[in-house]
Amino acid sequence: MNDLRPVGELLRDWRQRRRLTQFDLAEMAQISTRHVSFIETGRSLPSRAMLLRLADRLEVPLRERNVLMTAAGLAPMYAERRLEDPALREAQAAVDLVLYGHEPHPALAVDRHWNLISHNRAVAPLLAGVAEHLLARPSNVLRVSLHPEGLAPRIVNLGEWRAHLLHRLRHLADSTGDAVLAELHAELAAYPCEDDYDESMLSPTAHVAVPFRVRSDFGELAFISTITVFGTPLDVTLSELAIESFFPADAATAQAMRAFGATLEPLPPSH
Incomplete structure (x- = not known):
């Protein structure tokens, strides 16, 4: 997955991979469909809390949640260490x-x-x-x-x-x-x-x-x-x-x- 793409496009890909409509995701995240649309089109940049909520509802793996954070201009949230660490x-x-x-x-x-x-x-x-x-x-x-x-x-x-x-x-x-x-x-x-x-x-x-x-x-x-x-x-x-x-x-x-x-x-x- 290309981490240089806008965060909205990445979220849209995850939504479509989960076979959800914007309405479905909005219901799951308890936000408006318009808000989901604005985030996906780049008209609105999600906060860290909103990004985490959407990633959780979409069951995005932790590695890809870091990608979403970076794409949104935020610091990655989850550490990645070797098991021997x-x-x-x-x-x-x-x-x-x-x-x-x-x-x-x-x-x-x-x-x-x-x-x-x-x-x-x-x-x-x-x-x-x-x-x-x-x-x-x-x-x-x-x-x-x-x-x-x-x-x-x-x-x-x-x-x-x-x-x-x-x-x-x-x-x-x-x-x-x-x-x-x-x-x-x-x-x-x-x-x-x-x-x-x-x-x-x-x-x-x-x-x-x-x-x-x-x-x-x-x-x-x-x-x-x-x-x-x-x-x-x-x-x-x-x-x-x-x-x-x-x-x-x-x-x-x-x-x-x-x-x-x-x-x-x-x-x-x-x-």
Whole structure:
């Protein structure tokens, strides 16, 4: 998104991305439709409070709220630090607590572009055989999953899993306006897949929980996953951090993961 554009144009783009009319947004923000129109056309410059109210109603990501602030001639409001920053030490500890507390089942943390930040010890066995160039940082977990040299050859239900990931990624790219996610979707959609399974074939329940079935040294494993995000972050980095946790989808997988967990060394006190 071009941060040199007027703030009104940026707000209009977000409104249209959310499929809202000016009247809809005015109702949500409890202001007049005329005021919304004046802001979008540049006839009125929003105050910081008004800009924050509109951004909140439009569910604009924190990173893009900073862009809106800058476009309006205001100072960015949300800090952006690396997760290793001492100021985010408690957040890093919370991430580690979730990841390692989920063992013996896999869990991983990713950034806004699905690049791997960290993972627990149960993830490593699933990556056996994945090409080294896919695991080099920044390693993208969606690319690892669907690339022909990644997990794809070992995913039992590749067509269904691929359709699920592409649907989720397309929705995320559309809702955030992130060009990197759109490019990633185009790349992944171009990977070969013998299973002719389209996103439209997914059942309504499949959008909630699609099993991830993969062949491994422990036999065929089946997982369902959930995504966890920080509830009310005031830092851009934390707002874009997500933790994906995998749970056994059948008794055989649960038993295999318990057996794997029995081989793990106890974690040091820091974890």
